[in-house]
Amino acid sequence: MSRTVQKHVKKAGKKTAAGKKGREEKPKAAPAALVKPVAAVSGRRKGKDDEKRRSETAATKTAAAEAAAAEAAPAAEEPQNAAEVMAKKQREISVSEFFLKNRHLLGFDNARKALLTTVKEAVDNSLDACEEAGILPEVIVELIQVAENRFRVVITDNGPGIVKAQIPKVFAKLLYGSKFHRLRMSRGQQGIGISAAGMYGQLTTGVSTKITSKIGPKKKAHYYELQIDTRKNEPHIVKDNEVNWDQHHGTRVEIELEATYQRGRQSVDEYIQACAIANPHVTFRYRLWLLPKEEKPAPVAEGQVAAPETRNPKPETPNPEPDWIVFERGTKLLPFQPKEIKPHPHGIELGMLMQLLKNSRARNVRSFLHTEFSRVSDRAAVEICQRAGLEPTSRPSNVAFRESENLYKAIAETKLMNPPLDCISPIGEEQILAGLKKEVQASYYDAVTRAPSVYRGNPFQIELGIAYTTPGQPKGTERKASSAERGGEGQTAEEPIRLLRFANRVPLLYQQGACSISKAVVGVDWKNYGLSQPRGQLPMGPLTLFVHMASVWVPFTSESKEAIASYDEIIRELTLGLQELGRRLSVFLSRRRRDLEAQRKRDYIQLYLPHLALGLKQILSLNDKEEHKIITKLKTMLERTHLQT
Amino acid sequence: MKKTKPVDTQPAAGAAPRVISKKDAAKRIDEVAVEVHTDIIRKSRKPEMRFPIRSLSNVKYDPKKGYFEMIGKEATRTLTYNTVKTFAQSVRLLATTKNDLLLKDDIAGKREVYYNAKSWGECRFDEQPESDSLLDDMEAMLGVNREQLGYIPEERGGEVTGPLMVIDRDPATHEEIRINCAKLGTGAWSIPSQVEHLKFETKAKFVLAVETSSLFQRLVHHRYYETAHCILISMSGVPTRACRRFIRRLADDQGLPVLAFTDGDPYGYGNIYRTLKVGSGQSAHINRFFCVPQVHYLGVTPQDIIDYDLEDATHPLEDVDIKRAQDALKNDPFIRHYPEWQKAIEQMLKMGVRIEQQAFAKHGLNYVLEKYLPDKLKKKTFLP
Ligand SMILES: Nc1ncnc2c1ncn2[C@@H]1O[C@H](COP(=O)(O)OP(=O)(O)O)[C@@H](O)[C@H]1O
């Protein structure tokens, strides 16, 4: 755990020039916070009641759209399908309105979670961008409380930056991104992330999303203040400047939103620490700048008169500038850049197939199948056509409307080679160990990266890590340097293990119970491996369990990307990996138990041998040397028979 | 310890335990210690101590000898992880016995031993039964009864009243002291812990050993010892070693029959009477001195309950009673030797009741001495 707390260190100051700027604004922030949220959506929105009424209207309006979504998607509840359909077909209904109604699906269901989701979306983007550009990421996360229920979130990265023309769309247009259209392992997936956070901020505070981005040392930085036109799903540029930024390249995102902070589980702190474990190549700087709590009058000691001025601290006075918590990187190795692949036909859904057919530039179905998908040889393409009763020469766009369902079935029935597996970039056993070792203090570490596998045509790979803290030892998850750290509770043998779930290196903090990772962990019989486990629950013990699923397409159970859906293939891989770790853990645990037992016996023996020797000494009038010899000889004899392991 | 032999291999019944000097007792301790030390240093092997197993499973009953005799099963306490504490305690106890008692000519009670060991740090005894048990082990291992090592019994040794002259010595001047047990007024004479040196003069016809002191007092109060020409002894429960040894010496010396009168329950039969007659499993190594083979059982027998119309003065047997009775039937070599006793105990189990000595008060406070005892003495329906 190499950690440094930088207090006004020059370097940090330089790198966060933008952050500094944000802080300079702080004195002005107080009045800004008092400004009533601009009714950005409809001009009618005044408060929660309005919002409710408004979303009710939206509910009626979107009923038809939802029905359509349900029809198109095999699993009607799967919001990602609903989102697709909404976004692509039902254009008359604004995606922003959809968002408002479904904000819980995107991770903005409550004020605490909104803070985390915003950080998460911005950090995900920063890391994706840095890695794609081959830059060792350095990400600065700053949370500034500006009012009781209001935070300004500032995320700064040293990534490649974003070209000027793209900035408004990226940050103020939902479903606009670079990652949706390609099948490649990345953190973001639907192009809904950061603009959704911006929109949430805008809707709750009225404050524009502020972007500073710079793409090269010789260029100036662009500065934008953006709002989303939620009717049209189009960016509305409030301010557009060129500014100086002493950083060579990078992006700074500032979003002000209604949010609350609470330490502990599912907090931003936990998220960043988990991120640091799964991404040992990243350096995080993090600080939390809270307003002073409304202080209760200090308890007055008997016979003492309380100083009146200490009773009423001025509200809105920020706490003294907090220290940066630095999560130093543990390796300079960037993850290998995953290759982009074409979708495997077995992984595709009917709606998607129809889309592809419609948009394909291929002349006929045969070449459509061959070129748009991976692992469809010409021969396989012909076979699929035959099975579907299609002329291989039919035009894809024709097929799209009439025979797509037959084609879909035929694809499913045709045996195909598995997709190429080199499109996944696993963290790797060594790096997992590096991440765990730098963030979790433990006496035993282990990691497994399973061979890649396939679910529904999507390649995926399961990775697992384990850190076992000797009971009683200070736990590594405590970061003593941090003020924003979870409380002093150490992990004990009586507590459930700490399960860290990751999808494409992104920590999953919510919906643990619904996640296939938890299901797999619960499904393994940990008693076999020396841990206790209440029926149907996580095992108990001072254990941090790290589980990562890497895939070109992680099947989340919902748009908020919190839990991984349970596919048999995924559960199987998870289970095998857990069992492998479990077996090795049990070897360690039983060795440790034997060692402890031996030590206990050794101590016990050594407690009494001196008495035996003393007794003999007293009876036989031995000298000290002879007395000592009795002890040593007996010790050797007893340890030989009783402590051999 | 391995080769230390008991002091007396085969003493005749009634022989006194050989008195060994304190120096010899200390030498015995040295022998044990040397053996242990040699094992460790010279033979490089784990030392062990051997001593006779002290339980009913290691005794047999030979009516010709008249007491529970050890059948020679030995327990070996080898120094291991499991025994290291007890082993160390044993050695420290031996050291204390030698250095503090024998060489300094001092004495200690069992409870004092327990407290004395409090200074041994982690080697101390948590409860007194632990030190008591190690004392018994030591006594068995050394073949020297603990009184001779300087350990004095703390229990009362029993009380005597009746036509008996006990000839004792002044502990300091060794001057002869004559105690007339018929002239003690309302009190009684306490049996001392050492009885080997006592001499007796009596005209009594028998000895009557009584379990409870309340009945003893009733008999004394009404001078029953004069009416019946007997020596009365109150045992207050299981008779102590000194009490047993006293009765034995008195009976041997004066050729007196002995009768026991206890509560009619499994404890009275199996523990009090059996121990008085043949000794105990616990201290089998010294039973030959501390037993009274000539004693017979007067009552209260289960048949007495019927014969003396006492059914409504009984108590139902409790689970412990039943267990104790069944255990005696199954495991006690003495009970197993005598069909009369088995019949009596089985009868008690069948009746499902026990009876106390005081139950005779149902027929009048003095019914026991006016009617029951004379009647039994006349009928001589004693159990062996
Ligand atoms: N910090 C950043 N640096 C560089 N590019 C960024 C950054 N943030 C967002 N982007 C670009 O904006 C796109 C949209 O981001 P987002 O709305 O979060 O969707 P997604 O991450 O799912 O693609 C990303 O695909 C990426 O190309």
Ligand SMILES: [Mg+2]
């Ligand atoms: Mg994103």
